[in-house]
Amino acid sequence: MKRQELPDWIGEYLSYEEAERIEEAVKEVEKRTSAEIVPMIVRRSTMKATGERIIFWICFGFLGVGGATWFAFVGGLDEALLSRLIERFGLWPSEWMYRVMAGAAETAVAGAMFLLSWFVAGQIADVEWLHRLVFPPRDQALQVEHRAQAEFFASDLRSTSGRTGVLVFVSLLERRAVILADEAISSKLDREVWKSTLETLVKAIANGEMARGYIASVGIIGRLLEPLFPPCERNPNELDDRLRIKE
Numbered sequence: 001m002k003r004q005e006l007p008d009w010i011g012e013y014l015s016y017e018e019a020e021r022i023e024e025a026v027k028e029v030e031k032r033t034s035a036e037i038v039p040m041i042v043r044r045s046t047m048k049a050t051g052e053r054i055i056f057w058i059c060f061g062f063l064g065v066g067g068a069t070w071f072a073f074v075g076g077l078d079e080a081l082l083s084r085l086i087e088r089f090g091l092w093p094s095e096w097m098y099r100v101m102a103g104a105a106e107t108a109v110a111g112a113m114f115l116l117s118w119f120v121a122g123q124i125a126d127v128e129w130l131h132r133l134v135f136p137p138r139d140q141a142l143q144v145e146h147r148a149q150a151e152f153f154a155s156d157l158r159s160t161s162g163r164t165g166v167l168v169f170v171s172l173l174e175r176r177a178v179i180l181a182d183e184a185i186s187s188k189l190d191r192e193v194w195k196s197t198l199e200t201l202v203k204a205i206a207n208g209e210m211a212r213g214y215i216a217s218v219g220i221i222g223r224l225l226e227p228l229f230p231p232c233e234r235n236p237n238e239l240d241d242r243l244r245i246k247e
Helices: 008-012 016-030 048-073 077-089 095-124 128-134 137-154 191-206 210-225
Strands: 036-042 165-171 176-181 244-246
Touching (some): 016 036, 016 210, 036 137, 036 210, 048 128, 137 165, 165 191, 165 210, 176 191, 191 210
Parallel strands (some): 036 165
Antiparallel strands (some): 165 176
């Protein structure tokens, strides 16, 4: 991996040297098996735009309640303003005029709360833990699973001659990981087999040791695959061993 290929946001989790160590671990394991292991890290799987909209409406809900409460305490403001207008322009007061004035005041408050919510949401939209907070855990799990599947089918993982590609996928925002294997491997190993491997990886990342977690999980995968998919006589390296990092 080239040093410039590492985006700024990954620096909190992984250094250039650690990324190289992960790639070296993949190369070592692939010497002992015909399987092709691809490590991948994405910044998030849930939609950022959706998260931003949810954050906006939460802000609008809280500020709207605040605005309504404030308006209730100063409920005589519209009547006071109306009295001044009537006095200034010599108008004749009526119930219709009071309704119009009350409606205008309420619309002004709602508009002000909408603009304030838009401003506040824009200031906090990049706070990642807020995005994790607004998506239910079940939705996060589904979105990570869907993103992993999309990356698996969109990449070259299905191009191996023996259908032995394995994706070790981590989504940082949701703090979740997925392992997907191609047909030849999934026909011999149930997905439950990967459970302990995923736990090892996620626990290490939670402890700030992503490289150690990836290296350990790749090693476990290798030990599971070696007896079932021993290296071929030529054992070509069909897929790039680099760590793939995406937004």
